[in-house]
Amino acid sequence: MSMEFVSALGLDVGQKRIGVAGCDGTGLIATGLTTIERKSFQQVIAELQAMIHDRQVQILIIGLPYTMDGSLGFQAKQVQKFARAISHALNLPIEYVDERLTSYQAEQLLHAENISPSRNKGLIDRKAASIILQQWLDERKLKERLGAKA
Structure with a gap:
C-alpha cells in the first residue's frame, strides 16, 4: 500500500511563542523544528513562509486547547482567530487537533529526560507541536488503513 507524500507543519500556538514541528516525507514521524517568538504578525508569517517554502508544506495542523469538558474557551477562540488569519495569509488549509494534554505530555517527556521545563519553554513548545x-x-494513517479495508 503506497502512502502518498505528505508535508504538514504542526503548530502549538501560544501567546508569546509558537512551537513548530514538521514531518518526514513518508508522513510517519513528526519532529520539533523550531520555536517562533511572537513579536508581530508579519514576522510570524515571514518565518513560517520560509519553512513552508523549504519543506513544500501543503497543510497546517494546529493544536486547539479545548477545555476539559470539551468546549472551546477563550484561549481556543484566540487560537482559531489566529489560525484563520495565518491560513489566509499563507494560503494554506488548516486542520485542528485536540491538544488538551499535549503541553502536559511534553513536560512529562522533558522530566523523563531530566530537563527543566521552566528553563526550556521553547523546547516544550516544539515538543508539544510535534505531539x-x-x-x-497517526489518525490519518488509521483512516487510510480503515479506508483500505472498506
Whole structure:
C-alpha cells in the first residue's frame, strides 16, 4: 500500500511563542523544528513562509486547547482567530487537533529526560507541536488503513 507524500507543519500556538514541528516525507514521524517568538504578525508569517517554502508544506495542523469538558474557551477562540488569519495569509488549509494534554505530555517527556521545563519553554513548545502533528499523522494513517479495508 503506497502512502502518498505528505508535508504538514504542526503548530502549538501560544501567546508569546509558537512551537513548530514538521514531518518526514513518508508522513510517519513528526519532529520539533523550531520555536517562533511572537513579536508581530508579519514576522510570524515571514518565518513560517520560509519553512513552508523549504519543506513544500501543503497543510497546517494546529493544536486547539479545548477545555476539559470539551468546549472551546477563550484561549481556543484566540487560537482559531489566529489560525484563520495565518491560513489566509499563507494560503494554506488548516486542520485542528485536540491538544488538551499535549503541553502536559511534553513536560512529562522533558522530566523523563531530566530537563527543566521552566528553563526550556521553547523546547516544550516544539515538543508539544510535534505531539500535535504526530497525533494527526497517526489518525490519518488509521483512516487510510480503515479506508483500505472498506
